[in-house]
Amino acid sequence: MRNRAVATLAMAGVVSVALAACGSTSDNTTGAAPSGGASTSLQTKAGGAGGDVGVFTWWAAGSEKKGLDALEALFKEKYPNDKFVNLAVAGGAGSNAKAKLASDLQNNQPPDSFQGHAGAELADYIDAGQIEPVNDVIQALGGQSAFPKNLLDRLTVDGNIYSVPSNIHRANVVWANTAVLKKAGVNQPPKDIKSWIADMDKIKASGVSTPLSVSGTWTQVQLFENVLIADLGAEKYNGLFDGKTAWDSAEVKAAAADYKKLLSYTNTASDGDDWPVATDMVIDGKAAYNVMGDWAVAEFADKGKKQDQDWTWFPTPGTDGVFDFLADSFTLPKGAKNPGGTKDWLMLIGSAEGQKAFNLAKGSIPARTDVPKTDFPPYQQAAMDAFKSNTIVSSIAHGAAVSLAWNADISTAISKFYSSKDDATLVSDLAAAAKKNLG
Numbered sequence: 501m502r503n504r505a506v507a508t509l510a511m512a513g514v515v516s517v518a519l520a521a522c523g524s525t526s527d528n529t530t531g532a533a534p535s536g537g538a539s540t541s542l543q544t545k546a547g548g549a550g551g552d553v554g555v556f557t558w559w560a561a562g563s564e565k566k567g568l569d570a571l572e573a574l575f576k577e578k579y580p581n582d583k584f585v586n587l588a589v590a591g592g593a594g595s596n597a598k599a600k601l602a603s604d605l606q607n608n609q610p611p612d613s614f615q616g617h618a619g620a621e622l623a624d625y626i627d628a629g630q631i632e633p634v635n636d637v638i639q640a641l642g643g644q645s646a647f648p649k650n651l652l653d654r655l656t657v658d659g660n661i662y663s664v665p666s667n668i669h670r671a672n673v674v675w676a677n678t679a680v681l682k683k684a685g686v687n688q689p690p691k692d693i694k695s696w697i698a699d700m701d702k703i704k705a706s707g708v709s710t711p712l713s714v715s716g717t718w719t720q721v722q723l724f725e726n727v728l729i730a731d732l733g734a735e736k737y738n739g740l741f742d743g744k745t746a747w748d749s750a751e752v753k754a755a756a757a758d759y760k761k762l763l764s765y766t767n768t769a770s771d772g773d774d775w776p777v778a779t780d781m782v783i784d785g786k787a788a789y790n791v792m793g794d795w796a797v798a799e800f801a802d803k804g805k806k807q808d809q810d811w812t813w814f815p816t817p818g819t820d821g822v823f824d825f826l827a828d829s830f831t832l833p834k835g836a837k838n839p840g841g842t843k844d845w846l847m848l849i850g851s852a853e854g855q856k857a858f859n860l861a862k863g864s865i866p867a868r869t870d871v872p873k874t875d876f877p878p879y880q881q882a883a884m885d886a887f888k889s890n891t892i893v894s895s896i897a898h899g900a901a902v903s904l905a906w907n908a909d910i911s912t913a914i915s916k917f918y919s920s921k922d923d924a925t926l927v928s929d930l931a932a933a934a935k936k937n938l939g
C-alpha cells in the first residue's frame with residue numbers, strides 16, 4: 501500500500517542537536533542529516549534570503565486566517581528581507597485548495613511552500629516526486645529533541661523528512677452549547693454512541709430540533725470516522741488502513757447504522773457548507789453538539805465565547821482515551837522559485853516562538869514538545885495531556901490515514917449516503933474503495 505514507509509521508519513539516526521530554533525535573524529545554522537538522508541547543511545541568511553515567499557494554505561478566512569496572520573506577522577519581524585505572499589484558497593480541509601494545488605504542481609508552478617497533512621497525504625506528494633527533503637531544517641530546529649518521535653515517524657519516508665509540522669489537531673471532539681445541555685437536563689458526557697443518542701432525544705424534547713450539526717461532505721467524513729473509532733476501538737480502526745480490518749465487517753456495518761441514526765438528529769447540510777456553519781449552530785444555540793476538529797476552539801474565541809460558561813467539550817462518546825490525530829505540515833516543493841525563502845518560512849513555523857503564536861490563535865497544540873503548556877488556555881492544555889497519554893489514531897478526513905485518492909473515494913461514498921441513507925450500499929462502497937486503494 502502507498503502508506504508503506506510512513507509511520508514505520510523510526511528516526512533513530514536523528515542527532516539531537518538543538519540549534520538556534522527560533523527563526524532568529526542572525527541564524528547561520530548547520531545541522532546533521534537524519535541517518536540515510538541526503539547531506540544536509542542548512543545555511544540561512546540573517547534577515548532572510550530575500551524575495552517573495554508564496555505560501556499556499558486553505559486558511560483563508562475567519563478564525564483560521566487569524567492563525568496564519570499570526571505567523572505572517574512573526575515572519576515579517578524575523579525575516580524582514582523576505583516578502584510573505586499569501587496564496588490561501590478558501591474551503592475547510594482544503595476542499596477547494598487541494599485541486600488547485602494539484603494542478604499547480606502538475607503544471608510545474610509550485611508555490612514556495614504548501615500545507616499538507618502528516619501521514620498518507622504527504623506520502624502522495626513524495627511518491628509523485630513533488631517535494632524535497634527538509635532534513636536540514638528539521639535538524640536545525642532540534643530534530644528528535646524538539647519533535648515527538650511518533651510525529652517524526654509519520655513524516656519520514658525512506659529515511660527522509662519532507663515537511664515541517666506547525667501543529668497537531670485532534671479530530672474526535674464534541675463541542676457543546678452549555679446552556680442548551682443545561683436546559684435539556686443533560687449533565688454529563690455520554691459514555692458511548694447509544695447513550696449519546698439518548699441525550700439527543702432529551703435535547704429534542706427540550707425544544708431544540710437539531711441536536712447535532714453537520715456541514716458539507718468532509719465534515720460528514722470526519723463524523724463517520726469518529727463513529728468508526730467509537731464502534732471499532734483504536735486497534736480495529738487502525739486495521740482498516742492496512743487490510744487487517746475488513747471494511748464490510750460486522751463492526752463497520754454497526755458503525756454505518758449508528759452513523760445513519762446520528763444523521764437523523766442533524767440539520768440538512770448543503771455540500772458547499774463549510775465547517776463554521778455547523779460550529780456556529782452550537783455557538784448560536786441552534787444545535788447542542790458539533791463534532792469538529794479543535795480548530796473549533798478558535799471559532800469560539802473569535803465569537804467571544806468562553807469555555808464552560810458558553811461551551812464545553814468532550815471526546816466523541818466511545819473514543820475517550822483515543823486521540824484522533826492530524827498535523828499540518830509545510831513543504832519545500834520541487835522547483836520552488838525561492839527555496840532560501842522557503843527555508844526561512846519553515847524555520848519560522850517550526851520554531852518554538854512560531855508554534856506558540858500560531859497555535860494560540862489556531863486551537864491546535866504545538867508539534868514541538870518544548871513550548872510551555874502553561875502558555876495555553878485550558879482546552880489546549882488538556883489536548884497536550886491527551887496527546888501524550890492517549891492511543892493515537894490517524895484521521896481519515898485530514899490526510900493522516902489515507903491517500904488523497906482513497907480519501908476522495910470515501911468522500912464520494914459518504915456524500916452519496918447523505919442523500920440515499922442506504923447503509924448497506926455505504927458499506928459496500930467503502931469496501932470497494934478499500935480494495936481499490938489498498939491494492
Ligand code: GAL
Pocket residue numbers: 558559564591592593594669775793795826827828897898
Ligand atoms: C484541516 C486542517 C486544519 C483546519 C481544518 C479545517 O484539514 O489540518 O488546520 O484548517 O482542515 O479547515
